[in-house]
Amino acid sequence: MGWSDILVPSLMICGLFGVMLVVGIGFSYLWLVRLNKEATKCPGCGKRGAGELAESKVIDSKAHWEWRTHSSLFRQDVRRVQVTEETFEDHYECQYCGHRWTKTAQWTRTTPEKKRTRR
């Protein structure tokens, strides 16, 4: 039994995993592009991916505090985080027919409370 008996199958397995990884990334990328094109479909002429974001503004913003528990092996932390819900109004313009339309999107983000520095 030589080195090649182990090396060749393991290289094949590595290669297989590599191909699977690349195919997986490729598929999710294509899916994202498709989603994006669907999202920017022009209501005027029906062309996919025609809409260009001309303007985006926040029309509503709500914030509240929430307690979140962070557990680790040694201790448990309870931290206060600020949850901000923002509503955006996106203005799109079609590259082909010039049709303009608006879309609203919601975005939630959390920001942890800043640690107080002791003096």
Ligand SMILES: [Zn+2]
């Ligand atoms: Zn159009």
